[in-house]
Amino acid sequence: xxxxxxxxxxxxxxxxxxxEATLIVVIVLLYLRKINQRSYNKYVYLGAFIxxxxxxxxxxxxxxxxxxxxxxxxEIFEGSTFIISGIFIVTLVLWxxxxxxxxxxxxxxxxxxxxxxxxxxxxxxxTFIVIIREGIELVLLLTGTASIGSINQISIIxxxxxxxxxxxxxxxxxxxxxxxxxxxKFFKVTNAILILFAAGLITYGIHEFIEAGVINxxxxxxxxxxxxxxxxxxxxxxxxxxxxxIIGSLLKALFGYNxxxxxxxxxxxxxxxxxxxxxxxxxxxxxxxxxLMELEKEKQTQIHS
Numbered sequence: 001x002x003x004x005x006x007x008x009x010x011x012x013x014x015x016x017x018x019x020e021a022t023l024i025v026v027i028v029l030l031y032l033r034k035i036n037q038r039s040y041n042k043y044v045y046l047g048a049f050i051x052x053x054x055x056x057x058x059x060x061x062x063x064x065x066x067x068x069x070x071x072x073x074x075e076i077f078e079g080s081t082f083i084i085s086g087i088f089i090v091t092l093v094l095w096x097x098x099x100x101x102x103x104x105x106x107x108x109x110x111x112x113x114x115x116x117x118x119x120x121x122x123x124x125x126x127t128f129i130v131i132i133r134e135g136i137e138l139v140l141l142l143t144g145t146a147s148i149g150s151i152n153q154i155s156i157i158x159x160x161x162x163x164x165x166x167x168x169x170x171x172x173x174x175x176x177x178x179x180x181x182x183x184x185k186f187f188k189v190t191n192a193i194l195i196l197f198a199a200g201l202i203t204y205g206i207h208e209f210i211e212a213g214v215i216n217x218x219x220x221x222x223x224x225x226x227x228x229x230x231x232x233x234x235x236x237x238x239x240x241x242x243x244x245x246i247i248g249s250l251l252k253a254l255f256g257y258n259x260x261x262x263x264x265x266x267x268x269x270x271x272x273x274x275x276x277x278x279x280x281x282x283x284x285x286x287x288x289x290x291x292l293m294e295l296e297k298e299k300q301t302q303i304h305s
Contacts, residue, residue: 006155007162009253013141014163016190021134022171023183024107025127029175031108035115043120047127054128055135062139072212079208085140086202090276092137093194096187097283102291103183144201145253191280199272200256203265210262217262224260231259 025048032040099106107126114122142156151159209215230240233249251257258265 006151006253007159008250009145009151010142010156010159011163011166012254013138013145014160015167016163016193017134017138017141018164018167019170019186020190021131022167023174023186024103024130026171026175027104027107027183028111028123028127031111032115035112037115040115040120040123043124044127047124048131050124051128051131051135054132055139058136059139062143075208075212076214079205079212079214081140082144082201082205082208085144086198086200086205088140089137089194089198089201092133093191093198093276093280094283096191097280098287102287103187105291141197144204144256151253188284191284192277195273195276195280196255199269199276200254202272203269204256204258206268207256207258207262207265210264215264217264218267219263221260222263222266226259229257229259231257 025044028044029041032038032044110126111123114120114126138160142160145151146153146156206215210217226235227237227240228244229248229251230237230245231248231252233245234242235245235248248257248259261269
């Protein structure tokens with residue numbers, strides 16, 4: 001039986017990844033409409049279809065591999081997967097931090113170049129790369145969430161489908177002009193959430209290595225607040241309020257919350273947060289400054305002309 005609380009995390013992740021891919025595809029389609037080149041729309045759809053199919057195949061193969069280990073090997077494999085997934089997400093966060101402020105302009109320039117050179121394949125490739133990147137990221141995020149939060153596969157599939165469905169609806173509304181979204185602000189907010197998620201995945205990967213006896217925890221347990229903020233819903237303790245069980249389970253699934261961490265985890269988590277956050281913020285600030293200078297330059301050119 002599906003626990004409705006378990007749907008929240010995969011729905012959020014599906015929404016976030018789906019909306020990013022959807023909005024970028026919408027930008028491409030809107031620009032093709034703007035320059036009166038709708039004949040290229042079919043190449044956008046082709047790239048999207050291939051990317052979605054490839055993402056589904058990747059999800060199936062990855063889930064089969066992920067469930068093929070037991071005991072210590074399972075803990076080592078899961079720990080490695082969490083850390084690799086976290087690092088992968090960090091690279092995407094930093095890429096978005098660098099490209100986010102100029103994303104729309106960058107995409108429109110690529111589409112314009114492809115149309116000018118009559119390279120339909122380039123438009124399909126652009127759509128494919130955008131969606132497959134989000135698809136792989138979503139698979140890694142959902143896999144980490146399922147393992148950390150012990151969410152069943154039905155909840156994962158149903159929750160992510162709900163999130164993807166909502167993102168697709170917003171994409172349609174955006175395309176037809178009913179609702180507009182500031183892509184730069186969207187990336188800024190979701191990047192902050194993903195930084196928390198990536199730090200949680202990497203730290204939980206360290207936790208799995210500690211459980212497997214591969215890494216020295218320094219101190220096995222710094223504190224234990226499971227009786228105050230448990231990690232699961234329900235946690236089996238009649239004294240714990242339900243709302244705290246819900247918050248704890250969501251924090252664990254989204255950010256790798258651990259109610260009884262080892263000292264090594266306590267040290268690593270804030271270091272990751274501060275390091276990734278600082279680099280991301282600096283990249284965003286630097287790129288945003290370049291965009292503002294380019295806009296000012298364009299304005300001055302228009303005034304003089």
